[in-house]
Amino acid sequence: MNMMRSIVGAVIVAASFGVSAAEQTGSSANAMAIARSNACMGCHAIDRKLVGPSFQQVAEKYKGDPQASTMLEKKVKNGGAGVWGSIPMPSHPKMNDADIKTVVSWILAGAPQK
Numbered sequence: 001m002n003m004m005r006s007i008v009g010a011v012i013v014a015a016s017f018g019v020s021a022a023e024q025t026g027s028s029a030n031a032m033a034i035a036r037s038n039a040c041m042g043c044h045a046i047d048r049k050l051v052g053p054s055f056q057q058v059a060e061k062y063k064g065d066p067q068a069s070t071m072l073e074k075k076v077k078n079g080g081a082g083v084w085g086s087i088p089m090p091s092h093p094k095m096n097d098a099d100i101k102t103v104v105s106w107i108l109a110g111a112p113q114k
């Protein structure tokens with residue numbers, strides 16, 4: 001009976017650890033899900049250049065720039081070119097502002113994968 005209780009206890013402890021780990025990674029996971037579902041990852045990767053700059057390059061470029069998030073939110077929404085090369089980024093008029101904010105702040109944080 002005691003044995004049974006400690007097994008049950010261990011399972012509960014393990015399960016609650018699982019939950020708290022998931023909560024900690026929640027915001028990055030959410031940002032990544034938004035980036036994937038809006039096809040950002042078709043042109044961007046976290047750590048290497050594809051069609052557009054890697055998200056880590058973007059974070060590096062704007063480190064310490066307080067205007068960066070507002071500017072980049074507009075750029076994702078409206079598209080644009082000329083900062084990283086001549087290939088333009090298309091506009092994303094259907095994305096809602098909250099999703100854009102979430103993704104841009106995740107990018108500026110260096111696009112952590114957890």
Ligand code: HEC
Nearest residue numbers: 038039040043051052080081082083084085087088089103
């Ligand atoms: C069709 C390809 C394509 C898609 C899709 C795309 N991008 Fe881009 N992105 C680019 C290119 C190319 C650039 C470089 C533009 C430039 O040089 O100004 C860029 C630049 C950026 C920058 C840096 C802008 C700057 O001025 O420094 C950010 C941030 C960014 N993209 C985020 C996103 C997000 C978030 C999404 C998804 C909602 C996305 N991109 C989807 C191609 C793309």
